Amino acid sequence: MSRPIVIVGAGVIGLDVALLLAERGYGRHIEIVAEHLPGDTSINYTSPWAGANFSAISGGDPNALRWDKIGYQHMMRLAEDRGTEACISKTPSFEYWDEMPASGKIDSMAEYLQDFKILPKADLPEGCQFGVSFTTITVNAPRYIQYLYQLLKVTYGVKFVQKRLADIESAFRDPSTKIVFNCTGNGARTLKGVEDEKCYPTRGQILLTRAPHIAKNVMRHGKDYETYIIPRPRSNGNIILGGFMQKGVGTGDTFASESESILKRTTGLLPELLQGDMEVLAAFSGLRPSREGGARVQRTSIKLDGGKEGVLVHNYGAGGTGFQAGLGMASEAVGTVEDLVSSLPREKSRL
Template sequence: MSRPIVIVGAGVIGLDVALLLAEQGYGPSITVIAEHLPGDTSINYTSPWAGANFSAISGGDANALRWDKYGYQHMMKLAEEHGTEACISKTPSFEYWDELPSKTKIESMSGYLEDFAMLDIKDIPKGCQFGVSFTTITVNAPRYIQYLYRLLQEQYGVQFVRQRLPSIKAGFSDISTKIVFNCTGNGARHLPGVEDAKSYPTRGQILLTKAPQITKNVMRHGKDYETYIIPRPQSNGSVILGGYMQKGVSTGDTFSRESESIVERTTTLLPELLTPGMEVLAAFSGLRPSREGGARVERTSIQLDELRNGILVHNYGAGGTGFQAGLGMARDAVNAVEDVLRSISREKSRL
């Protein structure tokens, strides 16, 4: 089977690239190559550990704001049309900041978030300077990526290959390959041919709890911490509590003192967690694929031999925003090779 389009990495970033390409008719031309696939668990496979939701945790730069808007609109539509099977849901959200976010950030959010409202100072927690409410998207992360995995294979004809590549150049091992998308997340730091020294992990610890009385998303953005409560769709009342943002920390261990801090912070932020009571089911740790200067979405070329260069599109470094920024990043990555894609045959959507 020929491989005109290769995507390296099967986290949410790689799956989003595959989805946008498949929706344009390129499904049978796509091969996703990854060491880990949806359904796996590994500290080196970040996506299953995510909260996950759409939140204002992202930066205020132009790319982040643009990616957020695109991702929000796409996922709101998905929640309306396929929410149950995709395991995503529209959810009321309340977010608070210890320090006032930028005017640009506030204006951007208010322009597209459904039911957006700025909260009165008396309605936000003590110590916070700003708060908003809006309708967000909450995501059952492991089940959502499994939904994309099934959709891409069964309805779009995307091929998945479980393989750990020795280098990014190995993505071009098939002579038919015209484009390789590098969606390797934390792997970008050490993968030969990429070796991006700006990439680093940001460790988080979360608690999976049973608290079916919680039906809203609540977040507090601190100067050097994040506290969040995220109900998990299609999970029979599970709620994710967090968390931590530990730059450069790469352990997958979990620590009781951090679990205790999470419980203290989240129950203070949302006392309803204790009424009628919640049950802590497990603690997990994950490594967000971060990057100095923000995510890298860039078309480059790579020399394959004396006569041939390959077209390589880097798409990684989203940090903790992969589920909300991934579709916007994917759109930029795909648009960067629009000229090459025109030479690859397409088929009409099977949907």
């Protein structure tokens, strides 16, 4: 059966687009084509390596602020309705800055974050100028994307095809395809027909650590570093310790010196890590799909064989914010083709 909607890429960004469309009754119209699917591991498949949480790590531009708000509200509802099966959880969060953050960003966060509070100076770690607390969302990244994969495939009838495309035009191989969503992340730089030179990887290294006595999210934003402690829901007490934000670095190697730096910074930020039986299980690295100027969410057209034009929606470049901003980006990406999507027959929700 042919599918009028094709999504290229099965990271959290592509899965979010499919989720929003499927929830509206269009699941059986969707085909996801990707080199890697949930359950796979590769340095070129970013989503399984994520922390992941909602935090102030995103930019302060209007797009980022809007996507964050939509993503937070959706994920909070998901945590309330299906948190156990989706492996996401509401979690107390404390975030600190070495330098004062932009007031516009903080004002925006204060409007919608649950339990938002500016912390008194006396409660800040040494060297920090500002801090907030609120209720965040923490995500077991590999299990969450596998949850979405099963939900989309089994409940909503989305078709998955594991294949590496030679070019974006190949996504229009079936004449019935009306819309292609390009959710290729780091692949957008080299995929023929896209080749976005603004894209670059931002390498991170994390430590998967068992520390069941830690039940809060803690982050410190420095001028040239990020330090974070993120509990991983439904993981037998595991947490993620990080990290690094290395622009333009594309290696998947891990380094002992960086692991030592992570341990020094995280235990200094949260000394209670050392009060329990903390055990470092493994070190991993991942490549965040970053883009100069921020993520790209844009409807375009592409010339196809025979003189026809296809509708192509770009949705990539979220950097380290895919899990928190992805549903906001997906909402906007789908909105650009509402005129085409609305003409498709719909099924009733199966949830």
